[in-house]
Amino acid sequence: MLLLSLLLTLAADLPPAPYPDFPSATITNGTLTAKLYLPDAQAGYYRGTRFDWSGQIGSLTSAKHEYFGKWFDRYDPKLHDAIQGPVEEFNADGPGLGYEDAKPGGVFLRVGVGFVRKPDNKPYERFRTYEIVDPGHWQVKRAKDRITFIHTVKREGYAYVYTKTLRLVGQEMIIEHELRNTGQLNMPLTQYNHQFFVMDGKPTGPETQVVFPFQLTAKRAPNAALAVLKGTEVAYQRELRAGESAFGTLEGFGKTAADYDIRVGRRDTGAQARIRGDKPIEQIVFWSIRTTVCPEPYIRVDTLPGKRTRWSYRYTFE
Numbered sequence: 001m002l003l004l005s006l007l008l009t010l011a012a013d014l015p016p017a018p019y020p021d022f023p024s025a026t027i028t029n030g031t032l033t034a035k036l037y038l039p040d041a042q043a044g045y046y047r048g049t050r051f052d053w054s055g056q057i058g059s060l061t062s063a064k065h066e067y068f069g070k071w072f073d074r075y076d077p078k079l080h081d082a083i084q085g086p087v088e089e090f091n092a093d094g095p096g097l098g099y100e101d102a103k104p105g106g107v108f109l110r111v112g113v114g115f116v117r118k119p120d121n122k123p124y125e126r127f128r129t130y131e132i133v134d135p136g137h138w139q140v141k142r143a144k145d146r147i148t149f150i151h152t153v154k155r156e157g158y159a160y161v162y163t164k165t166l167r168l169v170g171q172e173m174i175i176e177h178e179l180r181n182t183g184q185l186n187m188p189l190t191q192y193n194h195q196f197f198v199m200d201g202k203p204t205g206p207e208t209q210v211v212f213p214f215q216l217t218a219k220r221a222p223n224a225a226l227a228v229l230k231g232t233e234v235a236y237q238r239e240l241r242a243g244e245s246a247f248g249t250l251e252g253f254g255k256t257a258a259d260y261d262i263r264v265g266r267r268d269t270g271a272q273a274r275i276r277g278d279k280p281i282e283q284i285v286f287w288s289i290r291t292t293v294c295p296e297p298y299i300r301v302d303t304l305p306g307k308r309t310r311w312s313y314r315y316t317f318e
Contacts, residue, residue, distance in 0.1 A: 052112025085196025
C-alpha cells in the first residue's frame with residue numbers, strides 16, 4: 001500500500017502525458033505564447049457538457065514559466081473534468097436552462113456547449129455528462145496574438161450568439177465575452193472561470209500563494225490540516241498528497257468589481273498570475289489538489305431577450 005501511494009504521488013508530478021493531436025491553435029505576442037484546443041463536436045479535445053468548449057488553454061508560457069497544463073490522471077473527451085485551464089462554466093439559477101420544462105427525451109441548454117438531452121425525470125445533475133443533441137455552430141477567427149470563438153445556437157425558445165476573444169498584450173492575456181440573447185426566453189445565469197493553474201509543474205503546498213484583496217472569511221473553511229485562511233491569503237500547511245483536496249467557499253468580498261483581483265503564484269519559482277474581473281463577485285469556490293490550484297469567483301451574466309451582456313477577465317503573468 002505504501003509503495004502504491006508513493007507511485008501515485010510521483011505520477012501526479014510527471015509532465016503531461018502525450019496525447020494524439022487535436023484541433024488546436026497557437027497565439028503569441030513574443031512575450032506570452034498560448035496553445036488552445038478548439039471546439040469540435042467530432043474531434044475536439046473536450047466534448048463534455050459541463051464547461052464552455054471555447055478558450056481551453058493547454059499551455060501558456062512566458063520566457064521563464066509555464067502556467068497551465070494537464071492536472072488530471074484519466075482522460076476521456078466526454079469526461080467533465082478532462083479539460084485544461086483556464087476554462088469557464090455557465091450555470092442557470094437551479095437546473096439547466098429549460099431542464100424543468102423538458103420531458104424525458106427532450107432537450108435543455110448548456111451555454112458554450114449546446115442543446116443536450118434530458119434522459120429521465122431525475123433531478124438535474126450539474127456534473128453529469130449528458131448526450132449532446134445539437135452542438136450549434138462554432139466559428140473560429142485567428143490572428144497572430146489573438147483568437148475569437150463565436151458560438152451560435154437556435155431552437156424554439158432559447159437562442160444566443162456567444163463571442164469570446166482571447167488577446168495577448170504585453171504580459172497580459174485578456175478574455176472578453178459577449179452573450180447576445182436572440183431567443184424569446186430569459187437567460188438567468190452565473191459564470192465563472194475554474195482556472196486550473198498548473199504553475200511550473202510544481203505540487204500544491206506552502207510554496208503556493210493565493211491572495212485576495214480583502215480579509216477572508218469562510219462559509220465553509222478548507223480542511224485546516226491542509227490549508228487555513230490568514231488575513232487575505234489561503235495558506236497551505238503542508239504539501240498536498242495525491243487524493244487530498246483543500247476545498248472551501250470563501251467570503252469577505254464586497255459589492256463592487258474592485259474585489260475581483262486575485263493573485264496566484266509560487267514562492268519557489270517566482271511564477272505569478274494576477275486575475276482581475278470587471279463585474280462584482282457573487283460567490284467564491286476554492287478548490288485545489290496536489291496538481292492544480294483553483295480560485296473560482298462567480299459573477300452574474302443574466303441576459304434578457306434582445307439584450308447582450310459583456311464582461312472580461314484580465315490575467316497578468318510574471
